[in-house]
Amino acid sequence: MLLSPRFLRSVLKTVATIAVTFIGLLFITFIIGRVMPIDPALSVVGDKASEEIYQAARKAMGLDQPLYVQFFYYISDVFRGDLGTSLLTARPVAEDIIRVFPATLELATIATIFGIIFGVPMGVVAAVNKGRWPDQVVRVLGLFGYSMPVFWLGLIGLLVFYGVLGWVGGPGRLDIFFEDVVPNITGVILIDSLIAGDFEIFGNALSHIILPAAVLGYYSIAYISRMTRSFMLEQLSQEYITTARVKGISEFQVIWRHALGNVMVPLITVIALSYAQLLEGSVLTETVFAWPGLGFYITAGLLSADMNAVLGGTLVVGGVFVGLNLLSDLLYRLVDPRAR
Amino acid sequence: MTADTLNPAKAGLRAWLTTDTPASRGHARMVQAYLGWLSLTRNPLALLGLAILVVLIAVSALAPWIAPHDPLAQELTNRLQPPGSPGHLFGTDELGRDILSRIIHGASITLYIVTLVAVTAPVVGLVIGTLAGYIGGWTDTVLMRLTDIFLAFPRLVLALAFVAALGPGIENAVLAIAITSWPPYARLARAETLTVRHQDYISAIRLQGASATRIIAGHVMPLCLSSVIVRVTLDMAGIILTAAGLGFLGLGAQPPIPEWGAMISSGRKFLLDQWWVATMPGLAIFIVSLGFNLLGDGLRDILDPRSGQ
Numbered sequence: 001m002l003l004s005p006r007f008l009r010s011v012l013k014t015v016a017t018i019a020v021t022f023i024g025l026l027f028i029t030f031i032i033g034r035v036m037p038i039d040p041a042l043s044v045v046g047d048k049a050s051e052e053i054y055q056a057a058r059k060a061m062g063l064d065q066p067l068y069v070q071f072f073y074y075i076s077d078v079f080r081g082d083l084g085t086s087l088l089t090a091r092p093v094a095e096d097i098i099r100v101f102p103a104t105l106e107l108a109t110i111a112t113i114f115g116i117i118f119g120v121p122m123g124v125v126a127a128v129n130k131g132r133w134p135d136q137v138v139r140v141l142g143l144f145g146y147s148m149p150v151f152w153l154g155l156i157g158l159l160v161f162y163g164v165l166g167w168v169g170g171p172g173r174l175d176i177f178f179e180d181v182v183p184n185i186t187g188v189i190l191i192d193s194l195i196a197g198d199f200e201i202f203g204n205a206l207s208h209i210i211l212p213a214a215v216l217g218y219y220s221i222a223y224i225s226r227m228t229r230s231f232m233l234e235q236l237s238q239e240y241i242t243t244a245r246v247k248g249i250s251e252f253q254v255i256w257r258h259a260l261g262n263v264m265v266p267l268i269t270v271i272a273l274s275y276a277q278l279l280e281g282s283v284l285t286e287t288v289f290a291w292p293g294l295g296f297y298i299t300a301g302l303l304s305a306d307m308n309a310v311l312g313g314t315l316v317v318g319g320v321f322v323g324l325n326l327l328s329d330l331l332y333r334l335v336d337p338r339a340r
Numbered sequence: 341m342t343a344d345t346l347n348p349a350k351a352g353l354r355a356w357l358t359t360d361t362p363a364s365r366g367h368a369r370m371v372q373a374y375l376g377w378l379s380l381t382r383n384p385l386a387l388l389g390l391a392i393l394v395v396l397i398a399v400s401a402l403a404p405w406i407a408p409h410d411p412l413a414q415e416l417t418n419r420l421q422p423p424g425s426p427g428h429l430f431g432t433d434e435l436g437r438d439i440l441s442r443i444i445h446g447a448s449i450t451l452y453i454v455t456l457v458a459v460t461a462p463v464v465g466l467v468i469g470t471l472a473g474y475i476g477g478w479t480d481t482v483l484m485r486l487t488d489i490f491l492a493f494p495r496l497v498l499a500l501a502f503v504a505a506l507g508p509g510i511e512n513a514v515l516a517i518a519i520t521s522w523p524p525y526a527r528l529a530r531a532e533t534l535t536v537r538h539q540d541y542i543s544a545i546r547l548q549g550a551s552a553t554r555i556i557a558g559h560v561m562p563l564c565l566s567s568v569i570v571r572v573t574l575d576m577a578g579i580i581l582t583a584a585g586l587g588f589l590g591l592g593a594q595p596p597i598p599e600w601g602a603m604i605s606s607g608r609k610f611l612l613d614q615w616w617v618a619t620m621p622g623l624a625i626f627i628v629s630l631g632f633n634l635l636g637d638g639l640r641d642i643l644d645p646r647s648g649q
Contacts, residue, residue, distance in 0.1 A: 017488075021485075021488055021489050021492050024488075024489030024492070025492060025493070027489075028489065028490075028493070028498075029501065032501050032502060032504075033505070143630060143633050143634065143637070144626075144630070146578075146629075146633050147577055147581075147626055147629040147630035147632075147633050148626050148629075149581050149584050149585065149588070149601070149604070149622060149625050149626065150581075150585075151585060151588050151604065152604055152618070152619075152622030152625065155604065155608060155611055155618050155619075155622070156619065156622070158611065159611055159612065159615050159619075163611070163612040276494070277494065279494055279497075280494030280495065280496045280497055283496055283497060283500065284496070284585050284588065284589075287588075287589065288608075298497065298500065299500070299589055301504075302500060302503075302504050302589065302591065303589075303590065305504075307505075310500070310501055310504050311501060314493070314497050314500070314501045317493070317494060317497045318492055318493045318494075318497070318498075321492055321493065321494060322492050325492075
């Protein structure tokens with residue numbers, strides 16, 4: 001049965017854990033906001049303001065209240081979707097994040113697709129050839145992925161593929177004259193341009209996203225191939241594989257259907273985790289490629305001491321991280337009957 | 341082989357180091373270390389990693405003597421010279437400073453950051469993890485919930501937020517990285533503690549009247565050490581990359597300190613015409629973190645064979 005009481009109870013328990021974690025996230029961002037040496041009231045009224053105006057601003061911002069009251073206000077603000085106002089854009093942070101998030105989503109999704117397309121077959125090939133040269137090649141490629149600074153790889157990629165070869169579009173999501181041409185429906189240009197039926201813009205967007213996504217995806221190729229390899233090794237040593245071979249099923253079928261089929265379940269978790277980790281990589285990648293996403297927004301906020309933007313962005317990244325973990329957990333339970 | 345037969349003292353040492361019946365605890369440790377070393381030498385990639393680290397340490401210790409130029413000396417008439425120019429093997433940057441010398445001096449900064457994080461984060465994680473695992477109950481729940489909350493943030497983003505609050509600089513970058521990297525150690529130490537907590541020898545020590553502090557510090561922690569060490573080595577690369585990322589964003593070491601990440605950031609402006617300014621320090625970061633990864637991989641196979649698939 002799909003929805004047994006036991007399953008529901010375990011789901012409820014997970015959701016409760018997530019709720020506690022999310023309150024924890026809020027607590028950490030709240031504390032970081034308090035550690036900051038810059039006085040939030042002063043940064044609003046400016047240092048030329050009179051004492052009265054300063055005190056009034058402090059009172060208006062609730063800074064005269066005890067810390068636990070302030071934390072309570074902070075939580076209730078966040079749950080009402082109020083992350084404060086950005087000093088840089090003078091707009092509500094929540095609005096800003098809704099505007100920039102699709103760009104990050106687009107980049108991370110294409111990068112994850114790279115990770116799956118290359119990472120899974122590489123892991124399978126490595127496991128089948130354990131200890132021989134294909135295994136070593138995959139291992140070294142993976143170690144390179146773990147060792148390379150993503151921002152540097154991005155710069156080198158720009159230098160070679162944009163500067164020297166001219167194969168891809170440069171920084172940004174589109175060439176400048178294509179910007180704001182297609183109506184913004186989903187915020188994901190690849191989809192919006194298809195909806196508008198404008199294939200020129202679609203191609204241009206593709207030429208811009210391919211390099212940053214490949215750079216970002218390299219990390220998930222490394223991660224997914226390593227995990228696929230170890231899951232596959234575990235499956236290939238099982239008895240049902242021997243049985244399948246004895247039955248005379250072709251080696252191709254044994255590896256790619258029987259063994260890989262059973263690996264797919266734990267792989268879902270791995271892929272969800274790598275998707276979440278791409279959010280982290282995207283902070284640096286977006287900076288290098290001037291990609292107007294969440295990472296770019298956070299770093300721009302950092303450089304202009306826009307604490308509301310930084311903390312709002314950090315909170316959203318943390319929230320998405322938690323959400324993806326929850327999602328992978330639920331998917332795992334749904335797909336794997338043993339976990340129900 | 342011939343050297344061993346010719347030199348009885350060396351053969352005797354080898355026999356002493358490979359004996360099945362060590363005479364003392366110290367002797368047993370030596371035997372274990374020697375066997376570990378032997379299996380490390382059978383792994384060429386791990387040896388390569390070790391060599392890279394030895395070079396890193398040597399270079400940072402000898403920086404003032406081996407660097408051809410002063411890393412901060414500007415020579416504006418000699419700006420942006422390509423690699424191989426006379427006296428500048430890796431070329432010069434936008435202020436005419438010698439890139440090779442800056443990389444050599446940057447090695448000690450990288451080493452400084454990595455060492456500081458490596459002596460703080462794992463210790464904090466070890467203490468929290470063993471306490472949670474040994475005491476159990478509410479302590480365990482609270483500590484592990486805290487750990488999960490920290491794990492719920494991507495490390496770099498949390499470090500960014502901390503540095504934003506604390507202000508840029510190497511020390512704050514180290515603090516931010518340490519604050520964000522202890523949770524995996526706590527998880528690991530807790531798991532190890534849970535497996536040893538109910539062993540007979542722990543009960544025996546407890547019956548002898550040892551306090552919880554003594555048991556945790558003297559008997560549980562040492563058992564967690566080997567897996568923590570492996571994890572530390574593997575994490576070093578990530579720490580280097582995070583530190584370089586903070587430097588790249590202008591939040592780590594401040595100019596004119598020759599930190600590799602910051603050097604890439606300043607070379608970015610000249611990327612298309614003077615590629616070497618950003619490329620050279622990036623290669624240095626890549627090689628050093630590759631070294632840590634290779635060594636960590638090898639160490640995992642030796643110290644922690646269970647996870648070594």
